[in-house]
Structure formats: structure tokens, C-alpha cells
Amino acid sequence: MVGGTIRPVAGLYFLSGAGALLYEVCWMRALGLLFGAGSQAAAVTLTAFFLGLAAGSAYWSAPAGRAIRPLRLYGGLELVAALSACLYFVLPDAYRLLYPWLFERWQADFAWLLTAKFCLALAGLFPSAFCMGGTLPALSRVAAGRGLSPLYGVNTLGAALGAAAAGFFLPGWIGYDASYVVAVALIGAAGALALLLPQPPVAISSPSVPASRRSSWGTPLLALWSGLATLALQVLWTRMFAQVLQNSVYTFAAVLVVFLSCLAGGAALAHGLGRLRRPARPDLFLLLCLSGLAVAATPSLFLRATDGLRYAGAGLDWAEYLLEVLWLVARVIGLPLLCLGAVFPLLLDALRRDGGLAAAVGRAAAANTAGSIAGAALAGFALLPWLGLWGSIQAIAAVYLAAALVLAWRQGLKGRLWQPALLLILVFTVLDVSPSPSLRLEADEHLLWLKEDGAATVAVVQKDDGQRRIKVNNHYTLGGTCSRFQEALLGYLPVRLHPRPERVFFLGLGTGISAGGALPAGAGSVAVAELLPAAVEAAREFFGDYQHGLFRSAAARVVPEDGRNLLAASAGRYDVIVGDLFVPWEVGAGSLYSLEHFQTVRRRLRDDGWFMQWLPAYQLTPETFATVVRTLQQAFPDVSLWRGDFSVRRPVLGLLARTGPAPLPAEAAVREKPELFGQMDAVPLAARLVAGDAALRDLYRDAPVNRDDFPVVEREAPVMQRRQKTGQVRMLVGNDLLALLDRLAGATEAAAALLPPATRNWPAAGYRLHRARLLSADGYLSAAEAELVRYRGLVGSE
Known part of the structure; x- marks a missing residue:
């Protein structure tokens, strides 16, 4: 030095x-x-x-x-x-x-x-x-x-x-x-x-050194392979852990921190080997063999550590959950990262000891970085679709061992050729987990369809009773036939209420049932943006019977594209825009609740257009809900609150944002159609109105605003989700939802001013019905029956 x-x-x-x-x-x-x-x-x-x-x-x-x-x-x-x-x-x-x-x-x-x-x-x-x-x-x-x-x-x-x-x-x-x-x-x-x-x-070093020339034949190739394999494995291992983790910004950060820390440990290992003053090639041969073996073993270690793809960290609070994530990642991929992370630093040390110039270091670094580019692209766009997750990891391990074979052959280590050859046999026999599913099925489920690509692992599963659903990355559900009537209503209600729904846009496809609900509601044309191309395939192939002809209609168009990006980039304007139920703690979902996104939505609406953002209340704390309401009100002059259903355990709420407070049309008097919504209660659409803009502004005037720069939802929702699992906080269900309804009960009369005169008793009726459902679930049967009597009286007074 x-x-x-x-x-x-x-x-x-x-x-x-x-x-x-x-x-x-x-x-x-x-x-x-x-x-x-x-x-x-x-x-x-x-x-x-x-x-x-x-x-x-x-x-x-x-x-x-x-x-x-x-x-x-x-x-x-x-x-x-x-x-x-x-x-x-x-x-x-x-x-x-x-x-x-x-x-x-x-x-x-x-x-x-x-x-x-x-x-x-x-x-x-x-x-x-x-x-x-x-x-x-x-x-x-x-x-x-x-x-x-x-x-x-x-x-x-x-x-x-x-x-x-x-x-x-x-x-x-x-x-x-x-x-x-x-x-x-x-x-x-x-x-x-x-x-x-x-x-x-x-x-200045000598421009040519014979030792460097003799040993440099494979340095750029090994450097390129090291970068390619490392970035490919980062993509593959990140996908592997996505099957069992919360998949928030924090869990992805935890995987990256462990990944980089272990690579730094690999550099320390290379430095230790270099201080032994031995020739670099035997050490490289050993590292390539160990890397191939350790990489091949990660699927088995992962399946064992997660008990066959079980969701990690059940019952743990936030801090304990993060520690569990870090420990899970470290014990599964820590050893292989130490081995493969030592390969490139050892190559650099070999260049210095062999008298290599800065030019040789630069070429090696350039090759390593070029390999990184190829590795990320190869894993996401080729290996995952062709070989699946387990097969892709196995392929990377096999090429490590193949590189060890070539190195031994070219560098006079032919007596060691049997070692990587034996390890290759182990990779494709003992360590082969390719028959293992990359999806965890419940006891009453069986797999209908599965696709792995660069975006996600998407599957369609069916229960013994015939109900189907789409699962993404093992544990996140996009919807299913068991909730088909409610899903259809989420598309039907905002479109049916609009006086002229000529052009309708949906942010998110899911099963396609919600977007399909817009067609019988009178939509002239329907455009749907879905981020996951595999989800579009699943919806088209397995849920067509419940979509009212969405994929067959000339008036409908489904685009496999990020919905926020599509709205921001396109010049089209719409009468109705509908936002799906976005899980608030999933990475990237928080941006769909940001002020900048809501402002883009308003710019894409016609003068009399409106936007319905549906919210999974069972995944929101009252504080997160308040942030979303306040943020939307910063972008729109009029925001009202609606019920997507009257569920007790998994309630759905909707925020209807309009460019002006004009009264809703007579379509608000429409009752749900039995052919669309089966045996659901024939609740008038107007009964789903909870509160108008003034009441919400008064209630949430001090809530923080969610911005792209300060992503309150993205940062807080994952923490709240874990704390809810341990009972430290509660989501907007049960008594917490009842408390919100009680606080807004006095606002129903003001909200009713939005409705045609014949329907102005119905918001109060909807409050009574929802309150009856919640009271009944808590065992207060007499109080629930009294609320039902009030509900029937209000609905009957139309």
C-alpha cells in the first residue's frame, strides 16, 4: 500500500x-x-x-x-x-x-x-x-x-x-x-x-508482464460470468423470498442488505486467501466448486426453512418480523454468497499480484458489469419463463460447476476434474427440487394453471367446492369466484351511477369480474390496465364465465401495462376511472394512493367525470384510511364515501371523487339485479352512500398527505400490518368500522342532498343495515334486529 x-x-x-x-x-x-x-x-x-x-x-x-x-x-x-x-x-x-x-x-x-x-x-x-x-x-x-x-x-x-x-x-x-x-x-x-x-x-507499471499474459486468458470470462451469475441469482433469490414475505419496501431492502453484506464478506474471504500467497487458480477452482454446490442447495434449504413455502413470521410484531426476515435470508443464501462473492475480488487480487496494469483491472471490471446486465435480463426474461424458479437456480449452479471443469482442464488441474463432475451429478439428483411446487396449496386446493415470468409467479387454484382464485407470489390473492358478486358490484356501481359512462378506465384487472361488471352497467367502452401479463392470461382463460363478455366484447380492451403509467402517458380522457383494491403495504402500491397519481387521474377525466377508488378496509388502519381520504381531497373538490359491501370481516369502502358536487342521477335508485348479483340483499345503490365531502374534510383535515416524495402509505402500512397481526393495532373492521360509521351517522342527511329526492332516506337505511350486521357479528342480536327494523322502515318509505 x-x-x-x-x-x-x-x-x-x-x-x-x-x-x-x-x-x-x-x-x-x-x-x-x-x-x-x-x-x-x-x-x-x-x-x-x-x-x-x-x-x-x-x-x-x-x-x-x-x-x-x-x-x-x-x-x-x-x-x-x-x-x-x-x-x-x-x-x-x-x-x-x-x-x-x-x-x-x-x-x-x-x-x-x-x-x-x-x-x-x-x-x-x-x-x-x-x-x-x-x-x-x-x-x-x-x-x-x-x-x-x-x-x-x-x-x-x-x-x-x-x-x-x-x-x-x-x-x-x-x-x-x-x-x-x-x-x-x-x-x-x-x-x-x-x-x-x-x-x-x-x-507506472510495466506495460507487459508474461505471468499476467499467461493467466489472463480466462480473467475477463470469469469476471463476466461472476457478474452474470450474481445478478441473475439476485433476481431469482428475490423472487424466491417473495413467495413467503410481506413484499414491502422493507422486506426487499432486507434481502438486498443481506445480499450486499455477504458479498462484502466474500471480498474479505478473497483477501484472506490472497494473503496466503498461493497461486490464484486452485483457489478459484475451489470457490467455483463450492459456489455451484451452495447455490444448488439453496432451494432445499429454503423449502426446509419455510416449511414448504409457508408465510414467514406469523405472529411476530414488526421488529421481530424484520429480524426473522434477515435471519431467514442469511441462513439460506449467506454461504453461497460468501463463495461466489469471493470470485471477482480474487480475480482482481490475482491481477495485482501478477503485475497487471490498471487497464487489466478496468477490463475485468467492465466485463463483470457487462455480465451483471446480462444476468438480470437473462433471469427475468429467459430463465424464469423457460425453466421456472427451481430450474433456473439449478442451471446457474450447474454452470458454476461447468466453469470449474473448464478451469481445471485449462490450468493443469486435471487430477481434480472428478470433483466438479461429481458435484454436477449431485445437483441433478440429490439437490434437484424441480419436482417441488413453487406454490403452496391448502388441503382442499389443487392447481389449475401456473406461470412464472419476470414480473411474478401467477397461479389459478381451485377448491374442492369448485371455487377458483388467482394467487400471485404464493400468498397474495387477486380475487376469485367466491366473491364474484361483490367484485362485479365494484365495477357496476360507479359506472351505473354516472349519467353518461361512454369511456371507462380500470386500474387493475384481477379476475376481470369487476371490469366486466361495467358492461351491463351501461359503459360504452372499457379499457383495463393490468401490471401482470400472466394475470391477464389467467383471467381470460379461467374466469370468462363471470366477466359479462369482457374479453369477447369489441367495446373492451385489456392492456398489460402499469395503470398509473398508462394514465400519465396517454392523452385519452374518460368519464369514469375505477381503482382496484390495492394492498397498501405491497411494494409500489403506495404510489397508487399518492397525490401525484390522484392529480393525474383528475387530468384524465372529462369535465363531468369521476373516479372511484375502492379500499380494502380490512387492510387499512383508521390512520392510513385518513391519509388516503385527505390525499384524494387534495386532488378533487368533492369526495364522498361509499360502501362496497356490508361485510363484517372483510369490508370494502369506496371513495367517489368528482370534479363538482352536482346531484347524483336517478340511477342511484337502482336496486341490484339478481342476474348480476345472485342472492345478495337487494340493497339500493343509494343505500351504499356513507358521507359527503364536507363531513370527511372536517373529520380528516389534520391527516398527512401521501406524496411520491414522502410516501406515508408505503412506509407506514407494512408496519401496521405486522402490528395488527400481534394485536397492537386494529384495522378498519368490526368495532373500529362501527365507530367510524357512528361518527359519520350525523352526516347522512347532508350526504343525501347528493341524491334524487325519492332516495334520500336510503343512506340512513344503509347505515342501519351495516350497523345491524356488525352488532349481530358481536352477538348483540336484539340490538341488531332493532336496527334491521329501522332499515326496513326507511327503505319502505321511498
Whole structure:
């Protein structure tokens, strides 16, 4: 090492790693909100970032090799990276003006639209990433022949800290924009402090070293494979854990923190091996063998640790649940990550010990990053659809062992060829879990259909009684035939109430039953956006009998696209927009309750249009419900509260947002049609009105507003969900819902002013009916019967 310079440099590289990860997370979120939350949009963003890193590693390796004071070059690169990162505060707003034009021009041509997204992402991410890519070649000169694994390790450990800050703390404390300022400050501080450190001159290495030439044949290939396999496994293992976790921003952050921490541990392992002063190739051979074996064992370990895909952390509160998630991830993938995380740092150390130049380090880093691009794309778009989750992990393990075979053959280790060959046999026999399902079925369920792709694992299951439902990632239900009458009503009610529902848009398809309910309600045309392409297939193939001809009607169109992105980018305007029941703690769902999204919805409505946002009250605390109401009222002048049903345990509430407080039409007097809603109570639609805008504004005037920058719902809902499981908080059901109805009972008369005169007693009737259901469920049968008598009297007084 160069005197005492390396320790402070390592500290700076730690800060740089933390800042770079924060930078990446904030950009991915910003572009995800612009391009949509689909897997393709995430892929183009990630590709643009890694392409900048790869190009920077390749380009800056030559200047780094010629630099007499490479620490000065490193500091300059970090400062320029920080300065160019400020594009974040300009480009997204410019994108929002440009992207709708691009979308309208190329929405029918997927390849051109994806290319446009990639170019936009590249313009924002490439400049900073290009500079970041040159930092490792520059620091390779500072390491002065001792090895790069310690620097690589502390940078990765800094990235783990950045992942923890981005996932658990900073956005909830200061918002995403301020978090990005922190990222820029960390990167800039690393550069500025590097320029203030002593700058001892470093001798330029010999341009050619025979040992390096002899051993360099496989270094770029191994570096490329290491990046490819690592990123592919990150995608695959993230999907694996998604089958049993809450899938909030916190659980994804926990997986990433463990992933990066173990990769840093792998760099420490490589450094320890390097200090033994042994030839690198036997150690690489051993690491490749251990990596293949450990990767192949992860599905078996995972299935055993989760008792066959059982939902993790049942009965644990928030803090205990997070610890359980971290422990689960660490014990399943910790050992393989230590092994495969040592491969690339060991290659870097071998280059330094063999006298390799900064150019060789740059080429290896570029190859590793290029492999990362390929790995993420390969896992999401090829391996998962072709081989499934278990087969994809098995394939990565097999290629690790194949690489060990090639290395042994080419490097004079032929006496060890039997070892990876034996391990390959184990991978496809003892460790083969491909017959195991990637879906947990209940005792009375059997699988009808399953598809794994880059977006999610989507399945259709059927119970013994014939009821079907769609399951996503093992435990999240999109709907099913057991709730078909209620689902149909969610599409029917807002469309039936509108006087001229010529154009209707649905955010979310689910089973398609809700969107199908809009057709008999009088919708002229129906457009539906669904994020999961596999869910569209499942709905079309298995729920057509309950959708009123949704997929057969010329008036209906289903688009496999992120609904928020589609509304923001398209120029169409609608009479009615309906938002599905979005689980508030699922990653990305909080953005569908944000002020910016609601403002986009209003811009896409015609002058007399309205928006119905249905809410799963059984998944919302009263506080989260208050936030959603207040946020919607910030975007619309008139918001009223409606019942989607009169359920006790799983109630659904709706917020009807309109551009003006005009009275509802006579269609509010319509009773539910038996042919549409089966044996449900013939409750008039007007009886589902709970309260008008004035009462809600008075009740929730102090609630926080959910914004893209300050995502209150996304940060708080996962915590509340876990605390509800342990009884620390309660959702808006039972007595808590009854308390809300009681508080709003006095507002029913004011709300009735929205209705035609003949129906103005019905909101009060609906209150009595709902109260009767809740009282009956709590065992207060006499009080419930009294409420039913009042209900019948009010309905009969029409």
C-alpha cells in the first residue's frame, strides 16, 4: 500500500459505495414512477446504470494506468459523478413532458417504446455511472501491488449501508428528494476529501508482464460470468423470498442488505486467501466448486426453512418480523454468497499480484458489469419463463460447476476434474427440487394453471367446492369466484351511477369480474390496465364465465401495462376511472394512493367525470384510511364515501371523487339485479352512500398527505400490518368500522342532498343495515334486529 494512504482511501470508498446505492435506488424509483412498475421498465433502468459503469471501467482504465497521482484522478471522478448526478433534479420533469409524446407515438410498437425508455434512462444515469466506473481502476494504482479485494469489499459494505438507509430510514424521515441530496453529498465528499489527502506519486507499471499474459486468458470470462451469475441469482433469490414475505419496501431492502453484506464478506474471504500467497487458480477452482454446490442447495434449504413455502413470521410484531426476515435470508443464501462473492475480488487480487496494469483491472471490471446486465435480463426474461424458479437456480449452479471443469482442464488441474463432475451429478439428483411446487396449496386446493415470468409467479387454484382464485407470489390473492358478486358490484356501481359512462378506465384487472361488471352497467367502452401479463392470461382463460363478455366484447380492451403509467402517458380522457383494491403495504402500491397519481387521474377525466377508488378496509388502519381520504381531497373538490359491501370481516369502502358536487342521477335508485348479483340483499345503490365531502374534510383535515416524495402509505402500512397481526393495532373492521360509521351517522342527511329526492332516506337505511350486521357479528342480536327494523322502515318509505 502507499504509505498510510490506503486506510483513509478505504473510508472514502465506503462512503462512495453508500452514496452510489442511494443514487441508484432514488433514480430507479423516479424512473419507475415515470415508466411504470413493470419488469421491463425496471430492466431498462438497471441496464442504463450498469452500462455506464461498464463503459466507465473500460474507458478510464487507460488514463488510470498512466496517472502518476491516481488518487487525484479518483477524487476528480467522484466529484464529476456528484455534479452530473444533479441531473436528477432537472431531467425527470423534462421526461414527464416528453414521455407522453413518445408514448402516444410508439405505444403500439413495444420495441421502439422500450428503446425510448432506455434512452431516457441512459441520459439521466449514464454520466454519473460512467465516472463511477472509473473509480476502481484509479484506486488499483493506489493499492500498489497488494490486492484490491479490501477496497472492493469496503465499497460493497458501503453499498449495504446505503441499501439499509434507502430501505429503512431516509425516505421515511426526509423524503426521496432529500435522500438523493444525501447520496450526492456522500459521493461528492468522497471526491473532495480524496483531493485533500496526500498525493504521493506512483510509478507506472510495466506495460507487459508474461505471468499476467499467461493467466489472463480466462480473467475477463470469469469476471463476466461472476457478474452474470450474481445478478441473475439476485433476481431469482428475490423472487424466491417473495413467495413467503410481506413484499414491502422493507422486506426487499432486507434481502438486498443481506445480499450486499455477504458479498462484502466474500471480498474479505478473497483477501484472506490472497494473503496466503498461493497461486490464484486452485483457489478459484475451489470457490467455483463450492459456489455451484451452495447455490444448488439453496432451494432445499429454503423449502426446509419455510416449511414448504409457508408465510414467514406469523405472529411476530414488526421488529421481530424484520429480524426473522434477515435471519431467514442469511441462513439460506449467506454461504453461497460468501463463495461466489469471493470470485471477482480474487480475480482482481490475482491481477495485482501478477503485475497487471490498471487497464487489466478496468477490463475485468467492465466485463463483470457487462455480465451483471446480462444476468438480470437473462433471469427475468429467459430463465424464469423457460425453466421456472427451481430450474433456473439449478442451471446457474450447474454452470458454476461447468466453469470449474473448464478451469481445471485449462490450468493443469486435471487430477481434480472428478470433483466438479461429481458435484454436477449431485445437483441433478440429490439437490434437484424441480419436482417441488413453487406454490403452496391448502388441503382442499389443487392447481389449475401456473406461470412464472419476470414480473411474478401467477397461479389459478381451485377448491374442492369448485371455487377458483388467482394467487400471485404464493400468498397474495387477486380475487376469485367466491366473491364474484361483490367484485362485479365494484365495477357496476360507479359506472351505473354516472349519467353518461361512454369511456371507462380500470386500474387493475384481477379476475376481470369487476371490469366486466361495467358492461351491463351501461359503459360504452372499457379499457383495463393490468401490471401482470400472466394475470391477464389467467383471467381470460379461467374466469370468462363471470366477466359479462369482457374479453369477447369489441367495446373492451385489456392492456398489460402499469395503470398509473398508462394514465400519465396517454392523452385519452374518460368519464369514469375505477381503482382496484390495492394492498397498501405491497411494494409500489403506495404510489397508487399518492397525490401525484390522484392529480393525474383528475387530468384524465372529462369535465363531468369521476373516479372511484375502492379500499380494502380490512387492510387499512383508521390512520392510513385518513391519509388516503385527505390525499384524494387534495386532488378533487368533492369526495364522498361509499360502501362496497356490508361485510363484517372483510369490508370494502369506496371513495367517489368528482370534479363538482352536482346531484347524483336517478340511477342511484337502482336496486341490484339478481342476474348480476345472485342472492345478495337487494340493497339500493343509494343505500351504499356513507358521507359527503364536507363531513370527511372536517373529520380528516389534520391527516398527512401521501406524496411520491414522502410516501406515508408505503412506509407506514407494512408496519401496521405486522402490528395488527400481534394485536397492537386494529384495522378498519368490526368495532373500529362501527365507530367510524357512528361518527359519520350525523352526516347522512347532508350526504343525501347528493341524491334524487325519492332516495334520500336510503343512506340512513344503509347505515342501519351495516350497523345491524356488525352488532349481530358481536352477538348483540336484539340490538341488531332493532336496527334491521329501522332499515326496513326507511327503505319502505321511498
